[in-house]
Amino acid sequence: MQLDQKQCEAFRVAIERGSLEQAATALHVTPSAISQRIRALEASLGRPLLVRSRPCRATPDGQALLQYVQRAALLEADLVARFTEGEEALLTVPVAVNADSVASWFLPAVAPFLIAQRVLLDVTVDDQDHTYQLLQAGLALGCISTEAQPMRGCVAEPLGVMRYRAMASADFMQRWFPDGVSRERLRHAPVMVFNRKDRLQADFLQQHFGLSDQAWPRHYLPASEPFLQAVRLGLGWGMLPEVQVGGLADCNGLHDLLPAHPVDVGLYWHSWKVQSPRLEHLSRTLVQAGQRMLRPL
Amino acid sequence: MQLDQKQCEAFRVAIERGSLEQAATALHVTPSAISQRIRALEASLGRPLLVRSRPCRATPDGQALLQYVQRAALLEADLVARFTEGEEALLTVPVAVNADSVASWFLPAVAPFLIAQRVLLDVTVDDQDHTYQLLQAGLALGCISTEAQPMRGCVAEPLGVMRYRAMASADFMQRWFPDGVSRERLRHAPVMVFNRKDRLQADFLQQHFGLSDQAWPRHYLPASEPFLQAVRLGLGWGMLPEVQVGGLADCNGLHDLLPAHPVDVGLYWHSWKVQSPRLEHLSRTLVQAGQRMLRPL
Incomplete structure (x- = not known):
């Protein structure tokens, strides 16, 4: 079985934006095209993926798919970057960070890395007890959370207090x-x-x-x-x-x-065990900065 | 017909928190008690008020009720304050403000008023093009928005550019x-x-x-x-x-x-025409501060 990229993208953007209408606007197609693609994806996987509420959200199967899609996109972008040195090699990483980290140590810690490695961040700001849910929901590839237990397939590294x-x-x-x-x-x-x-x-x-x-x-x-x-x-x-x-x-x-x-x-950095080289590098940068700028956990 | 206060409160908190479960936790009752109160309220008004989605939201009739409940609570609190000088006379005003105003001129502009008049703010931060929806939804009693047209029953006063x-x-x-x-x-x-x-x-x-x-x-x-x-x-x-x-x-x-x-x-302050004396005072303070601290519209 092979996943259809357009179908996966329609699904990802619908979850990100919260409705089929907004996904349609973002992708420059009609809402019914979005709806058809998602239904075709559900048919090919044999499971419901989308709860058609307002905002729409992913079923547990949909969340697993979303986690996969985000990680696969990152791996691919990282590979492409190896072959196309220069201008095109930007990589976007969705992360969920607690508000007080964003307002204090987070940006100075990661800015030099982001500039040197050509990484773009898609930051979601939420309470430190709730960022973890965004990782579970497949809406972030890494998060800063108070949760010490890693999700299956992930690692949780202590940042500090x-x-x-x-x-x-x-x-x-x-x-x-x-x-x-x-x-x-x-x-x-x-x-x-x-x-x-x-x-x-x-x-x-x-x-x-x-x-x-x-x-x-x-x-x-x-x-x-x-x-x-x-x-x-x-x-x-x-x-x-x-x-x-x-x-x-x-x-x-x-x-x-x-x-x-x-x-x-206590804050922890959660990320996937199998990840792209640049995301691994981002994890190392964050953990070192946390240990330098926060109290030891 | 008289509105039941407990029913109205159950409805307001359910919309505020986004689910019957969270409303139940906040009000220290069971979810089924919340559900019963809302159903009783719907029965007495003869209209559906709540869309039972996740998060739950108000129907147009529900929004009108919420707008009323918020304003009535403020009027009552203001009246009570006249009779109980001192400690108990705090008043909470839900407002929706755009992020860049909150981060710059808003707080210095209103702080002296809030302290002197014993007013508490319940701030929701949103995009300047979206704060208006929170006023419409009955979740704010005033908002700073790019919208120049007032909602029915409201006034829109220019703050500045x-x-x-x-x-x-x-x-x-x-x-x-x-x-x-x-x-x-x-x-x-x-x-x-x-x-x-x-x-x-x-x-x-x-x-x-x-x-x-x-x-x-x-x-x-x-x-x-x-x-x-x-x-x-x-x-x-x-x-x-x-x-x-x-x-x-x-x-x-x-x-x-x-x-x-x-x-x-261009930014405008939206608030209700009929409002409590302290909210009127807050409006005046904001409009004067906006005109002092922003460019003329």
Whole structure:
């Protein structure tokens, strides 16, 4: 059995964009052409691949196919690059990275490699506990995740620990904690929360002060640099990564609510065991940079 | 007819979280309790409100209900605040803001107001052409959008123009445009693109160089500050907002590919005509700040 490339591409783009209509626009064909190709692919593999919801998504068989298609495309591109030195040899790697890594150590770590090796990144940003799902779904070929267990066929390499501290501006401390940080005060002081997947602040309040998730007011602000800016502006206190605020020595007027209780989040780089030489090189670069720039795991 | 608050809340949280299971977790009840409440609500209104897809979403009637529920909650909270001075008077406003505004002028503009008026923000970040859909969907009470036409019952106030320039690092210019910017070179130089909704770079290449969307290599990086960092690191050229790079006078070694051809994006603040006093105050603050910090529309 041989896979039809056009059919596979129609399927991949439909999952990527979330609908047959958008896949059709991207590939400059009609939606019914996309639909036919996917149905033909399902017929030739004898399994349903696409759940026709909004957005559409892949069945478990569809996910396995997608993982395969992404990896095969990368292997082929890498081979072609060997034969066509120069301009055409760019390679695109889909990766899923947690927001705080993207906002701090990730880009400086990989930029020289990307430029020298002519690699393009297709980055998806998600919560560190959710990037792994994108690897499973076949939408990423590598991911940075808190998950230590590798998926079947993959390896998980330790990158290091991102240490978070509960920080607030001097002016916020004055306003909300004039007599020091207490459970009672924490029930009323606004908290910065990244989004509804972000459990860092909730777990911290639960663990150290026994405060339930419903007990405190919050802003939601799903962007890393603005999140730091909001803490600086005194909108709320929030868990900030040390690598982002520049360590304790240089926290520019930010105060640590509980200096003795930082929160450590271990990060792992997940990638496939059998992979293209350039993706292997990217993995090595990332793991070395993580070990240099993060705390040891 | 009177709306049942618990039923409305079950419906709102299900749409917010995307599934009955997650709504159940958030509200500390069983999924079947959530399902029953929503069905009871549909029965009492005589219309289907929820499309039971993954993620679940609201029907047009469901969207109208959500818009109403969000606004009513805000009006009530504002009234309660009049009677309970002090600690309890916090108000949460769901807003949808484009990523580049969040990363530049938005927070400094609203922070003093939020602190003084005890307003919490629930920010959703999306592309400037898509924030409007969140207002329509009843998931935001206000939004910053490129859309100039207000939705029924809403007003659209001009904030100003964000001016984008096609920027690259000195080292990128040297590597890809040693003899100047040309159509031929632009076919090979990597481009920074925010995500698949971002048309800024594609439109620029189409308009000034007649290059189609498929013709050039790209990184996808859906985070504003890292996007700017990637341009600085020489990963690609990209459209950067002047307010973010600090204007032409201070662009720190970044070069403008076509200084005579900036791209102007007009932004509008959309909010409901009938709204709570504090949301009205937020609107005024935003419009004044936009007019101060952006170019005139």
